[in-house]
Amino acid sequence: MSIGFFDSGIGGLSVLREALTLMPHENYIYFADSVNAPYGTKTKEEVKALTFNAVRFLNERGIKALVIACNTATSAAVKALRQVYDFPVIGMEPAVKPAVEKTKDAGKRVLVLATSLTLKEEKFQSLVAKFDSRHIVDMLPAPRLVEFAESFTFSGPEVDSYINEILPADIEKYGTLVLGCTHFPLFKDALKKALPSGIDIIDGNRGTVNYLYEVLMGSGLLNKSDIKGRIEFYKSGIKVEDDETLRKYEMIIHTSG
Numbered sequence: 001m002s003i004g005f006f007d008s009g010i011g012g013l014s015v016l017r018e019a020l021t022l023m024p025h026e027n028y029i030y031f032a033d034s035v036n037a038p039y040g041t042k043t044k045e046e047v048k049a050l051t052f053n054a055v056r057f058l059n060e061r062g063i064k065a066l067v068i069a070c071n072t073a074t075s076a077a078v079k080a081l082r083q084v085y086d087f088p089v090i091g092m093e094p095a096v097k098p099a100v101e102k103t104k105d106a107g108k109r110v111l112v113l114a115t116s117l118t119l120k121e122e123k124f125q126s127l128v129a130k131f132d133s134r135h136i137v138d139m140l141p142a143p144r145l146v147e148f149a150e151s152f153t154f155s156g157p158e159v160d161s162y163i164n165e166i167l168p169a170d171i172e173k174y175g176t177l178v179l180g181c182t183h184f185p186l187f188k189d190a191l192k193k194a195l196p197s198g199i200d201i202i203d204g205n206r207g208t209v210n211y212l213y214e215v216l217m218g219s220g221l222l223n224k225s226d227i228k229g230r231i232e233f234y235k236s237g238i239k240v241e242d243d244e245t246l247r248k249y250e251m252i253i254h255t256s257g
Contacts, residue, residue, distance in 0.1 A: 002027040002232070003212070004063035007052050008039035009150045010252065011183030012069025015092070015230075017253040018209040019067070023222070027229040030249075031058055032158050035236035038073040038146040040115025040181070047076040047117065055081060057237055063087060064221050067212060071114060071204075086217045094124065094180035095204040097131045102200060108175025109136045112167070115181050116141040124180075138174075142166055142184070149183040152248055155190050163187070163194045172196050179203040186252065231235035 003023075005016050009032050016030055031054050032040075039047050046054075051073045055066060065088040068074045075089035081089045099110045118124055119139045128137050144162050153159060169176075177199055181183055187202050187208070192201065216222040223229065233249055234242040240246060 001062050001064040002029045003216075004028075004055070004058035004061075004066045005030045005069050006051070006058065006066065006073065007032055007068075007182060008050075008073060009034045009037035009146070009183065010152075011146070011149060011181060011186065012067075012248070012253040013249060014067040014182050014185040014203075015067060015205045015208060017255070018205045019212065020231075020253060022209055022213055023216075023229075025225050025227060025229050026223045028231045029058055029061055029063060029164060029234065030231060031234045031237075033236050034150060037150050038115070038143060039070065039076075040117050040141075040143055040146060042117065044076045044117065047073055048080065051077040051081070052084075052239075055085070057234070059087075061103040065206065065212065068092060069208075071118045071124075071181050075118050075123045088212075088219065088221075090208060090212050090215065092182060092208055093127065093204050094118070095178050095202045095207065096137060097129050098207075099176040099178045099200075099202055100131050100134075100136065102202075103136065103175040104134055107173045109138060109173050110176045110178060111171075111174045112137060112139050112178040112180050113142050113145075113184055113254065114139070114178075115143060115146065118180055138168075140166060140168070142181075145187055146181065146183045149186050154186050159187065159190050160194065163190055167194060171199070174199055176200045176202060180191070189196065 036050050067090045071092045078091035103110050
């Protein structure tokens with residue numbers, strides 16, 4: 001059986017590449033709901049409905065575990081999904097805890113970059129309330145980065161201009177930038193170029209995959225084969241078979257994050 005990966009688009013490929021590094025012998029089914037992207041500007045009800053449609057599709061193909069490789073979809077639907085399906089459902093969580101721990105003694109603040117829906121959802125607000133006792137976490141929506149990613153535009157003048165436009169004028173007061181959307185690690189080079197030296201950039205991808213590994217191991221679901229696994233890609237329910245799109249997907253999952 002395969003591990004299902006779901007995202008509103010291609011951002012979850014940044015999580016999948018972590019999984020391929022840790023668990024290369026697993027089989028994966030990746031569902032990018034690119035026809036309906038972006039999710040971050042939709043209502044919670046719309047995101048929840050789209051997520052359930054995608055997971056229903058993946059379930060019909062026989063998955064043993066599911067990674068909701070999308071912070072927005074996790075916020076909107078992960079709790080309800082766990083009530084419906086028996087297989088492990090792994091969600092994303094912005095790396096607020098490690099960011100606060102890393103930054104709190106340095107006299108700096110934490111900036112969380114995410115979609116508007118993720119930032120205003122109760123799940124994220126509860127996460128901040130739990131770990132940000134010193135109130136050093138600020139939030140910044142960056143919806144156009146998702147749009148750029150879905151057009152495979154990860155660098156260039158337009159991307160640079162947008163990043164410089166949205167970054168706070170007092171960016172030097174931050175010690176850590178948290179990438180709270182799985183599309184955003186695809187812009188690490190562009191972000192590094194715009195940020196002052198000394199600001200750490202972190203995301204929750206590796207932690208999510210480490211947790212997936214632990215769950216599979218603990219449930220006896222880890223593939224013990226030494227044969228390299230396969231990956232199937234679907235775009236909003238249609239199997240991706242054209243060489244150009246597959247080449248772009250492969251480029252992302254084999255590029256160091």
